[in-house]
Amino acid sequence: MRGRTSLAKWLIVLVVLHGIVACAGFFAPYDPVEQARGSPYLPPMRPHLVDKNGHFHVRPFVYLMKLQEGSFDQYEEDKSQAKLLRFFVSGARYRLLGLLPCRIHLFGAENARIYLLGSDAFGRDQFSRLVFGGQVSLLAGLLGAGITLLIGLCLGAAAGYYGGWIDDLLMRFAELFLALPWLYLLFALRAFLPLAISPIKAFFLIIVVIGAVGWARPARLVRAVVLSTKERDFVRAARGFGATDLYLLRRHILPETASVLLTQAAILVPQFVLAEMTLSFLGLGVPEPVPTWGNLLSNLQQYSVLVSYWWMYLPALAMVPFFLGYLGLASSLQERGKTHKIAKRSLGSLP
Amino acid sequence: MRYLLRRLGHAFFLLSSVSILTFLFAALAPGNYFDEMRLNPQIAPETVAALRAQYQLDRPLPVRYVSWLNSVIHGEMGFSFAYNSAVAPLLIARARNTLLLTITATLLAWGIALPLGVWSAERLECWPDRLLSWGTAALLVIPDLGLVLGLLVLAVKTNWFPAGGMAAVDFEDLSPVHKIRDLALHMTLPVVALVLSVLPLLVRHVRAAVADVLQAPFLLAARGHGISRRTLLYRYALPAAANPLISLFGFSIGGLLSGSLLIEVVMSWPGVGPLLLEAILGRDIFVVIGGVLFSTLFLVGGNFLADMLLYWVDPRIRTERSRA
Numbered sequence: 001m002r003g004r005t006s007l008a009k010w011l012i013v014l015v016v017l018h019g020i021v022a023c024a025g026f027f028a029p030y031d032p033v034e035q036a037r038g039s040p041y042l043p044p045m046r047p048h049l050v051d052k053n054g055h056f057h058v059r060p061f062v063y064l065m066k067l068q069e070g071s072f073d074q075y076e077e078d079k080s081q082a083k084l085l086r087f088f089v090s091g092a093r094y095r096l097l098g099l100l101p102c103r104i105h106l107f108g109a110e111n112a113r114i115y116l117l118g119s120d121a122f123g124r125d126q127f128s129r130l131v132f133g134g135q136v137s138l139l140a141g142l143l144g145a146g147i148t149l150l151i152g153l154c155l156g157a158a159a160g161y162y163g164g165w166i167d168d169l170l171m172r173f174a175e176l177f178l179a180l181p182w183l184y185l186l187f188a189l190r191a192f193l194p195l196a197i198s199p200i201k202a203f204f205l206i207i208v209v210i211g212a213v214g215w216a217r218p219a220r221l222v223r224a225v226v227l228s229t230k231e232r233d234f235v236r237a238a239r240g241f242g243a244t245d246l247y248l249l250r251r252h253i254l255p256e257t258a259s260v261l262l263t264q265a266a267i268l269v270p271q272f273v274l275a276e277m278t279l280s281f282l283g284l285g286v287p288e289p290v291p292t293w294g295n296l297l298s299n300l301q302q303y304s305v306l307v308s309y310w311w312m313y314l315p316a317l318a319m320v321p322f323f324l325g326y327l328g329l330a331s332s333l334q335e336r337g338k339t340h341k342i343a344k345r346s347l348g349s350l351p
Numbered sequence: 352m353r354y355l356l357r358r359l360g361h362a363f364f365l366l367s368s369v370s371i372l373t374f375l376f377a378a379l380a381p382g383n384y385f386d387e388m389r390l391n392p393q394i395a396p397e398t399v400a401a402l403r404a405q406y407q408l409d410r411p412l413p414v415r416y417v418s419w420l421n422s423v424i425h426g427e428m429g430f431s432f433a434y435n436s437a438v439a440p441l442l443i444a445r446a447r448n449t450l451l452l453t454i455t456a457t458l459l460a461w462g463i464a465l466p467l468g469v470w471s472a473e474r475l476e477c478w479p480d481r482l483l484s485w486g487t488a489a490l491l492v493i494p495d496l497g498l499v500l501g502l503l504v505l506a507v508k509t510n511w512f513p514a515g516g517m518a519a520v521d522f523e524d525l526s527p528v529h530k531i532r533d534l535a536l537h538m539t540l541p542v543v544a545l546v547l548s549v550l551p552l553l554v555r556h557v558r559a560a561v562a563d564v565l566q567a568p569f570l571l572a573a574r575g576h577g578i579s580r581r582t583l584l585y586r587y588a589l590p591a592a593a594n595p596l597i598s599l600f601g602f603s604i605g606g607l608l609s610g611s612l613l614i615e616v617v618m619s620w621p622g623v624g625p626l627l628l629e630a631i632l633g634r635d636i637f638v639v640i641g642g643v644l645f646s647t648l649f650l651v652g653g654n655f656l657a658d659m660l661l662y663w664v665d666p667r668i669r670t671e672r673s674r675a
Contacts, residue, residue, distance in 0.1 A: 175365065176365065176368050176369065176372065179365045179369065179647055179650060179651060179654075180369065180605075180643065180646065180647055180650070181605040181606070181608040181609040181612070181646050181650055182605070182609055183608075183609035183610075183612045183613065184608065184609065184612065184627075184642070184643055184646040184647075185643075187612070187627060187628075187631060187639075187642075187643075188373055188376065188639065188643045189376070190631065191377075191630070191636075191639045192376040192377055192379060192636075192639075195632065195634075270494075274494050274495065274496065277494065277496055278495075278496060278613055281496060282616060282628060284628075284631065284632075294496075297496060297497075297500060300500050300503070300504075301617070303507075303514075306503060306504060306507050306514070307507050310504060310508070313500055313501065313504050316494065316497030316500055316501065317497065319494055319497065320492050320493060320494075320497070323491075323492040323493070323494060324488075324492040327488065327491055327492050
């Protein structure tokens with residue numbers, strides 16, 4: 001019983017998080033590529049409730065930033081310029097979920113740009129870029145995991161069901177993929193594909209590359225389930241009644257693999273999000289100006305950014321809730337999958 | 352003995368398949384190192400064609416593969432266009448640094464994970480165990496990239512450790528003792544990052560494996576005989592739990608290699624990682640193939656070591672072979 005509630009809990013967490021990213025246009029105050037060249041590398045503005053005179057306000061407000069005396073890149077809060085945070089303001093146009101044209105944003109300020117997570121070299125709002133970046137990274141992770149599981153399911157089922165030389169061949173092939181460290185494999189695949197391409201192409205390319213890397217482990221797991229299921233009595237009975245191979249696989253055998261696939265999905269998605277981040281971070285993935293979680297962090301490869309603008313690191317922490325959600329989901333799925341006592345000591349996310 | 356030979360043959364099979372596969376991919380890849388020259392109006396098309404011919408890029412695939420195999424036998428592993436030299440010496444210089452990092456991290460990670468896992472398995476579901484579980488979960492949800500960059504930010508802010516590189520500027524002039532100290536200082540950050548990235552997984556596995564064994568009747572009997580706690584845990588429980596852990600050892604090397612690839616690039620450690628990245632961006636295919644093969648070799652070596660350990664630890668495998 002406890003397993004089920006914890007599963008529901010993690011699912012709700014994940015749905016909320018993904019909902020925020022999916023409706024990025026609403027939650028982000030600005031367009032992620034809109035530049036404000038006049039304010040590069042602004043530090044994060046903190047929402048306040050108490051003003052400089054010690055008066056308490058019900059509505060949160062921020063102070064705008066001004067240059068410090070005698071400096072050209074150090075900012076401080078300008079206490080004379082307070083801006084109220086307004087909610088449900090109209091701002092830049094966007095399409096909600098890619099369909100509905102909209103102008104309403106969750107929050108914003110009048111006649112000024114506010115930066116909750118600071119701004120980057122071009123004065124783009126880091127918070128907006130973070131929320132929009134999640135769309136690319138999470139979609140890459142989800143689609144990549146989908147492709148991987150599909151390949152794993154097909155090959156694993158073929159290997160387990162038909163056996164013989166097909167099994168030998170496929171499992172040898174899987175071993176090959178397991179023999180390489182995944183990042184090297186990812187690099188190798190990426191190395192032999194075109195480098196300078198448009199963001200959309202790069203995005204799909206990356207999904208395919210990521211999806212092609214990880215199929216070996218799910219394929220092995222599916223194969224094991226298929227091997228044991230095809231000898232079960234109800235499958236034999238169905239075969240005795242003259243069921244075809246395809247019908248048997250579709251109707252009786254593959255449904256048994258559902259729990260394995262779900263658990264694998266919960267493990268693979270964050271791994272693949274990380275893979276996309278790594279590629280984009282190193283400049284092999286989706287290029288600027290499209291924001292992704294990886295290329296948001298790639299600024300930090302410059303020493304000057306690392307030293308002077310610590311808030312550029314904040315996006316890395318924003319990903320933790322997502323990873324936590326998926327880890328929780330994976331371990332509660334695993335707990336649910338096993339019934340005996342040992343299962344309670346869940347391993348969490350396995351590689 | 353036959354078991355080991357079989358594993359060796361298996362490793363060789365893996366290596367050769369990986370080499371063929373990477374070669375095939377490389378051949379399918381669009382573009383090569385000389386493509387940028389083709390766009391340059393100051394370089395005649397004949398020159399580019401001559402260069403391509405000189406490096407045999409215009410020959411059919413099997414011929415190229417055989418000539419590459421030939422150069423492997425001669426210890427060259429193909430030719431790097433960007434560095435204008437054979438690949439093997441380049442790779443060996445870099446691989447040494449990667450191995451230094453990875454092997455140190457492997458030893459350290461397992462050295463910490465084993466006692467910690469056993470300690471935690473002994474106190475299953477008590478508060479120290481819960482605390483440790485939360486700790487490992489926390490480490491697990493921090494993405495590798497975030498961890499590495501966080502450590503780097505910390506290093507820059509506090510100046511406790513050098514942020515990147517492998518040696519100080521005046522490394523050559525230092526006395527041997529100071530050289531070691533300098534190297535250790537530079538190694539600390541990447542090694543810590545590597546260890547932290549694999550540690551949670553290892554601890555959890557050790558804990559699960561040992562906890563499994565601790566419930567076995569023979570351990571209950573051993574406890575009844577009054578065998579001391581330490582002997583019980585490390586002499587009886589750990590070897591019985593070793594089997595899955597040794598397989599994990601082989602796999603953990605893969606994780607460490609992947610981790611070190613990223614960490615080397617971010618912390619500018621002169622290992623295989625930065626070399627591979629440069630080679631990918633420059634279409635220097637033989638270096639890419641060499642780098643991938645190096646990683647496979649190391650991983651296969653690790654798995655072979657794990658197999659030998661297994662052979663040594665698990666008597667069932669030995670008897671199975673002698674019966675067969």
